[in-house]
Each structure stands twice: as C-alpha cells, then as structure tokens.
Amino acid sequence: MPKEYRQVEWDAQLADDCRHLIRLAFREDLDNEQDWSTVSLVAADAQGSANITARASGVLAGTQLIPLIIEEAELELTWTPQKQDGDAISRGDVVGTLSGSVRDLLTSERTILNFICRLTGIATLTRTYVEAATGSARVYDTRKTTPGWRRLEKYAVRCGGGVNHRVGLFAAVMAKDNHLAWSETQRTLADITPQVRQFLTAQLGEAAAAEKLVEIEVDSLEQLEAVLPSQPDIILLDNMPPETLRAAVEMRNRLAPSVELEASGGVNLQTIGAISQTGVERVSVGALTHGAVSLDLGLDWKA
Incomplete structure (x- = not known):
C-alpha cells in the first residue's frame, strides 16, 4: 500500500487552531x-x-466550530445541529438552530457565518473537482x-x-524546482532521493525517517527518467499535458512501478477529467482552497 500524507481530521489540534482564530x-x-x-436595541x-439556513446548494463544512465559538466567547447559546459536516445541502435546508440570549446570538452571528460559509465553499468546490475527476486519480489540496487557516481549510477539503x-x-520532503535550482554543490537528480533519506535517517533515526514521504518535482520526461531509478515515494509532474502524462x-510502469505520480499545474474543472484519466495516481489542485468562494448561508429567526 502506498504511503499517504497525514490527513486532517477534527481533533484536539484542529480545535486549538480554531480557538485562536x-x-x-x-x-x-x-x-x-x-x-x-x-x-x-435588545433587552439584556x-x-x-434562529436557524442557520442554506441559501444555495453545496457540501457543508465548519459546523464543528459552532460549539467552540459558544464556549470560547462564553455565549449563552445552545446549538442543535440538523446537518453534519460533509453532508450535501440544498437551498432552504436548515443546518441547525441556535437558541438562547438574543444579544449573544446577534453579536456572534457574523463570526459564525464567516467560518461556515468559507469552509462550506471549500468543501463544495472540492466536491465539484472530485466529481469532475472521472479517472482513477485522487484529488489533493x-x-x-x-495563513492561520491551513488545517481548517484542509479539513474542509476532506469534507x-x-x-x-x-x-x-x-x-515531508518535497524537492521543488527552486530547491533543485539552488544548490551549493553540484548534484544529479538521481542523487537527491538517497541524499535526503540518508540525512533524515541521521537526523531522526531509521523508524521516524521512514515515515517521511520524499517527493520530487520534474518538468520533463528526461528529468523523470533520471529520477525514477532512485525511487522517491512520489514524483510531481509539473505542467504536463495529458499526452505527456500518459x-x-x-x-514509470517500466522503470519504477512502486513510485506514485502526481500531476500539478494547469488543473481546472475543464482539464481535470482528462488529467485524471492518464494513469497518474494523484492530481493536486491549489484552487480547492485559494479559488473557493464562500457558500451563502444565513440566519433566520424562528417564529
């Protein structure tokens, strides 16, 4: 089974990030x-x-923050969820209900909505990319x-x-083009993986070093051929059209079948289908986070 990066789940570390935010x-x-x-305007x-209601369709993310917001801001509110993170939502769906002090509800309204609208936007865009990747490749962020939202936004990607x-x-170790261009000593692409693994073992010990993925970026088939014999865990194929990816x-299948290939660069909703069908195992998409638009959710008073 190939190695994988540690996935962001809702845990104590993520909750601590959220408390700071x-x-x-x-x-x-x-x-x-x-x-x-x-x-x-409001009596003490x-x-x-009030219900938090979806005003557009999408994939919900961020409701796990609401109890933290109530706790951290010492709000006299209770949260009753009707939908969970990762659920598909449609326009008009009630995500959950906030009850208690009207003052606290109004004061916290925008903060709550800012978090869940942003994260739901990321989850929704991610689902769109996943569905557009009609091949076997996995979609990565x-x-x-x-800044400061890294784990939270990656959690939304998972949703x-x-x-x-x-x-x-x-x-992990990810040797990108700028690492390879800047070097105090001359080295070949084939030298990078063994040098990195030797360094990690000396620094961390054999067991911990083995847990660190080694990924190397290449931008041509010539570079790929030079790197494959050293068998890094992953090779990133930068800005290659589908025919070159194939x-x-x-x-890779001939020279080092255990190495996974990641396509990156030039990936959008129009291109990901063809890219995902080339046989690469991974497609990384920066737009999942930097290109997402908040999904509209609002607060509606209950009668």
Whole structure:
C-alpha cells in the first residue's frame, strides 16, 4: 500500500487552531468594547431562536466550530445541529438552530457565518473537482491556504471528498524546482532521493525517517527518467499535458512501478477529467482552497 500524507481530521489540534482564530475574530469585531448596535436595541434578558439556513446548494463544512465559538466567547447559546459536516445541502435546508440570549446570538452571528460559509465553499468546490475527476486519480489540496487557516481549510477539503497533501513543510520532503535550482554543490537528480533519506535517517533515526514521504518535482520526461531509478515515494509532474502524462505513466510502469505520480499545474474543472484519466495516481489542485468562494448561508429567526 502506498504511503499517504497525514490527513486532517477534527481533533484536539484542529480545535486549538480554531480557538485562536475565534479569539481573533471576536477581537476584530468587539475590540475592548461591545456590540453597541445590539446592546442599545435588545433587552439584556431577551431570549430567542434562529436557524442557520442554506441559501444555495453545496457540501457543508465548519459546523464543528459552532460549539467552540459558544464556549470560547462564553455565549449563552445552545446549538442543535440538523446537518453534519460533509453532508450535501440544498437551498432552504436548515443546518441547525441556535437558541438562547438574543444579544449573544446577534453579536456572534457574523463570526459564525464567516467560518461556515468559507469552509462550506471549500468543501463544495472540492466536491465539484472530485466529481469532475472521472479517472482513477485522487484529488489533493496544496499549501495555497489562508495563513492561520491551513488545517481548517484542509479539513474542509476532506469534507468535500478531497485528499490532503502535506499539511506543512515539516510533514515531508518535497524537492521543488527552486530547491533543485539552488544548490551549493553540484548534484544529479538521481542523487537527491538517497541524499535526503540518508540525512533524515541521521537526523531522526531509521523508524521516524521512514515515515517521511520524499517527493520530487520534474518538468520533463528526461528529468523523470533520471529520477525514477532512485525511487522517491512520489514524483510531481509539473505542467504536463495529458499526452505527456500518459508517456510518464508508461515510463514509470517500466522503470519504477512502486513510485506514485502526481500531476500539478494547469488543473481546472475543464482539464481535470482528462488529467485524471492518464494513469497518474494523484492530481493536486491549489484552487480547492485559494479559488473557493464562500457558500451563502444565513440566519433566520424562528417564529
């Protein structure tokens, strides 16, 4: 079974990331003051309930944050979900209900919606790419994420059916074009994988080093032929058209069948179908995160 990057699931580490973002979001809205609009118009003891409702179809993500927002901001609210992250939603669907202090509900409304609209947009776009990848290739995200939101956005990709590429620079070795262009000593492409593995073993020990994936980027079939004998875990094929990708797969199958191939660059909804049918195992798409548009969800008072 091929190695895989660690996938982002909802866990304590992701929840801790979210707590930092939640605190920053409320600091942006309230500073050291308060919601003057709400406190001047709504009685302190007013109670009410409101639904979060989908105003467009998509794939839900981000509702796991709502209890954290309530806890972190010390809101007098309860959250009753009707849909879960990863669920398909249609226009008019009720995602869940917030009940309690009307003041707290109004003050937190935009923060809650900002999180779930953004993440639902990512999950929805990811699902669109996954469905457009009509071949056997898996669809991966990249590190083209909003600073501070990396794990959260990758979680949304998972909700949409995508697969997470490395979560950070610490997670794997990925020798890209700029690494290869800048070198203090002359080395061939065939030298890179053994040098990296030797270094990792010396630094981390054999067991931990074996857990680090080694991926090398190439932009031509000539480079691919030079790298394959050293058998990195993955070779990234940069900006290759489908006919070249098919030739790369044939070469890989002959020379190093255990190496996985990843297509990257020039991938969009019009091209991913053909790319995914070339025989590569992976297609990475930066647009899953940097190109996603928030999906519209709103807050509607219950009668």
